[in-house]
Amino acid sequence: MSATSTAAGARPGSAARDAGTFRTYGGWRRTRGIGLFGLGATATVVVVVAALVPLVALGTSPRTGLLLCVPSAVVVALTCARVDGTPVLHALQRRAQWAWASWRGYTSLRGGVLVEHPCAWQLPGALAPTKLLSCEDGRGGRFGLVHDTRSGNLTATLRCAATSTWLVDGADADGWVANWHAWLASRGFDPMVQWVAVTVDTAPEPGSTLARNVAQRLDPHAPPDTLDLLHQLVETSPAASADVETRVSITFAPARAGVQLRDAADAAAEVSRALAGMEAALAECGVTVLGRARADELAGAVRVAFDPASRGDVESALDRDDGRGESLTWEAAGPVAAEEAWDHYRHDSGTSVSWAWHEAPRQQVTSNVLVRLMSPSRYPKRVTMLYRPMSAGAAARLLEDQVNAAAFREAYRRTQGRDATARDQADQERAVSAAREEALGAGVVLMSLYTTITVTDPADLSAAVADLESRADQSKVRVRRLYGAQAVGFATTLPAGIYPPHVAGRVLR
Numbered sequence: 315m316s317a318t319s320t321a322a323g324a325r326p327g328s329a330a331r332d333a334g335t336f337r338t339y340g341g342w343r344r345t346r347g348i349g350l351f352g353l354g355a356t357a358t359v360v361v362v363v364a365a366l367v368p369l370v371a372l373g374t375s376p377r378t379g380l381l382l383c384v385p386s387a388v389v390v391a392l393t394c395a396r397v398d399g400t401p402v403l404h405a406l407q408r409r410a411q412w413a414w415a416s417w418r419g420y421t422s423l424r425g426g427v428l429v430e431h432p433c434a435w436q437l438p439g440a441l442a443p444t445k446l447l448s449c450e451d452g453r454g455g456r457f458g459l460v461h462d463t464r465s466g467n468l469t470a471t472l473r474c475a476a477t478s479t480w481l482v483d484g485a486d487a488d489g490w491v492a493n494w495h496a497w498l499a500s501r502g503f504d505p506m507v508q509w510v511a512v513t514v515d516t517a518p519e520p521g522s523t524l525a526r527n528v529a530q531r532l533d534p535h536a537p538p539d540t541l542d543l544l545h546q547l548v549e550t551s552p553a554a555s556a557d558v559e560t561r562v563s564i565t566f567a568p569a570r571a572g573v574q575l576r577d578a579a580d581a582a583a584e585v586s587r588a589l590a591g592m593e594a595a596l597a598e599c600g601v602t603v604l605g606r607a608r609a610d611e612l613a614g615a616v617r618v619a620f621d622p623a624s625r626g627d628v629e630s631a632l633d634r635d636d637g638r639g640e641s642l643t644w645e646a647a648g649p650v651a652a653e654e655a656w657d658h659y660r661h662d663s664g665t666s667v668s669w670a671w672h673e674a675p676r677q678q679v680t681s682n683v684l685v686r687l688m689s690p691s692r693y694p695k696r697v698t699m700l701y702r703p704m705s706a707g708a709a710a711r712l713l714e715d716q717v718n719a720a721a722f723r724e725a726y727r728r729t730q731g732r733d734a735t736a737r738d739q740a741d742q743e744r745a746v747s748a749a750r751e752e753a754l755g756a757g758v759v760l761m762s763l764y765t766t767i768t769v770t771d772p773a774d775l776s777a778a779v780a781d782l783e784s785r786a787d788q789s790k791v792r793v794r795r796l797y798g799a800q801a802v803g804f805a806t807t808l809p810a811g812i813y814p815p816h817v818a819g820r821v822l823r
Contacts, residue, residue: 337488337681342674342761343744345712348719357393357401364389398794412656412798421654421801437616437648439801440817444810446644448609449582451589458609459582460810467508467565468585469811471607472593474560476514477600479682487681490600497595499757501703505570506588509702509813511563511806515615517625517694519557526630556690557625560601561615564592565811609644612809616647619808622694622768623663652801658775659800664694664768667779668803669786669793670814671763676740679790687765687789693778694768696807702760709758713749720745764806764814765793 347355364386372379395402415421423438436442447459447468460469479487501507525548532544566588568581575581593603607615614628631641652661659666675683688697704712720742727734734742752758767782769775786793796803805812 337484338678339491339681342679343716343741343748344674345716345760346719346723346741347715348722360393361390364393408798423649423652425648425650437644438652439654440805440812441616441648441808441810444644446609446613446647447578447582449586451586451606452583455606456608457586457606458612459585460612461578462811465567465816466569467567467811468581469563469565469809470585470589471612471809472562472564472589472596473604473607473611474562474596474601475604476560477602479600479685487600490598491681493595494599495757497592497599498701498703498759500595501701502705502709502757502759504588504703505572506566506568506584507703508565508567509700509811510565511561511698511700511809511811513561513563513696513698513807513809514688515557515559515561515694515696515807516688516690517557517618517622518690518692526633558690559615561607561809562596562601563809563811564589565813607809610642613642613644613647616644616808616810617642619664619694619696619766619768619804620647620649620652621662621664622770625694654801657795657797657800659804661804663770665770665772665775666766666768666800666804667775667782668764668766668796668800668807669782670796670803671791672794673792675790676737677790684789684791687782687785687791689785691767691778691781691785693774693781695765695782697765698763698807700762700764700806700813702813704758704760709752712758713745713752716745717749762814763791763793764803766804766807 348358368379368382368386370379371382392402392406397405412421437444443462443464445461445463447461448456449459451457457470461467462469477490479490498510501510528544528548532541566581566585568575568584571581571584573584575584589606593606596603611632614632618625618628628642634641649661652659654660657667659668684697723738724734724742727738748756748758765782765786767778769778783793799814802812802814802817806814
């Protein structure tokens with residue numbers, strides 16, 4: 315479901331300046347295990363065993379050995395064959411799971427609007443076990459926490475305003491990148507932090523906010539030509555403007571806290587204390603922390619995602635809120651109807667398509683490599699970068715395994731008398747470079763990217779898909795459509811603490 319990469323961070327010492335003009339950064343590398351033919355360790359063992367079984371059987375019974383050759387060849391073919399970079403066995407497993415879910419009706423939701431039912435307003439899919447809590451922040455205000463009742467995780471969201479790197483000096487952008495690396499690396503020393511999601515949510519301006527603000531300030535005794543001019547500007551401005559919202563969602567595991575937490579109130583207080591330091595450190599990463607998202611703001615973000623036509627109404631409701639965060643509830647945030655198809659997701663007034671990061675840029679990149687992907691378009695779009703920080707011990711073991719795996723592949727190529735390709739050499743160099751940077755103090759995070767684009771008219775879906783894939787290509791990243799997992803990809807880009815590998819493990823259990 316996800317394309318996970320290993321990032322050793324971007325420290326000032328690990329960057330290179332190209333001809334003294336542009337600062338470039340490295341460190342993105344897809345994890346690769348010890349295996350043959352590009353396979354993982356488990357798949358390699360399966361192939362070796364399948365090849366050895368007929369050979370061993372031939373020594374005892376030639377007939378039995380010949381009979382075992384056919385099923386062994388089938389096992390090897392299914393293990394080694396790939397479809398669009400995905401092993402055939404994984405593709406077959408996903409198809410079987412999808413067929414089972416469709417047959418059981420798990421891909422369809424119809425809200426019980428007129429039916430009294432305990433789960434009538436439950437959110438669909440991976441969001442079903444979540445609840446929204448409104449907690450005190452210790453400073454006279456309140457903020458929202460999304461509680462996963464199955465895992466016990468709590469997710470808090472910080473509202474941020476990012477500063478464009480095009481408007482500052484290169485030295486300032488370098489400092490922001492280094493501070494962001496330091497911020498992520500420090501999360502590995504906090505046992506409560508599970509993962510961090512950075513989401514850039516963009517959508518065309520609905521026009522209601524501008525019209526409301528202008529109407530409140532208009533003087534009825536103003537000259538008629540001035541009033542006509544303002545009305546014309548209000549009508550035409552939404553077509554050339556966009557809503558841009560940046561959110562940093564941090565998921566905590568209260569069970570891993572250093573102190574014993576007796577109840578949910580203690581867990582919320584511990585999360586609030588941890589957020590105080592994180593907010594202050596984020597201010598040095600090129601963003602302005604606007605505050606912690608209230609419960610109604612989280613519910614509003616989810617509601618707008620499921621029903622994009624309600625964006626103006628939700629913004630109006632949030633503007634009328636008196637600060638208590640009670641204008642929107644979690645029960646009202648979900649869709650009335652949702653239908654997950656193999657390649658798209660229909661929900662209320664929108665139809666969405668989700669992708670996952672398949673391959674990171676192989677070359678060094680600049681600080682604004684993802685700007686094109688995250689910039690506003692004609693359609694509502696959410697891009698989420700997921701980071702799972704690793705502790706210092708786990709990071710050292712992971713990178714050591716990666717270096718050993720690269721050395722094993724190099725030794726195997728030499729025994730086969732084959733020359734290393736340019737890609738293999740670059741991959742080995744990046745593995746060694748990441749291990750060296752980690753030894754010098756860099757942090758390591760498991761990183762992935764998910765993006766969702768939504769249209770209100772199904773006829774625009776093909777144009778929206780082409781637009782996003784083109785933006786991803788211009789950002790030097792390869793994305794793969796989440797076939798059979800559209801609902802999970804959609805939920806991942808919401809401020810609800812959804813982590814697809816965690817959800818997949820929950821399903822398998």
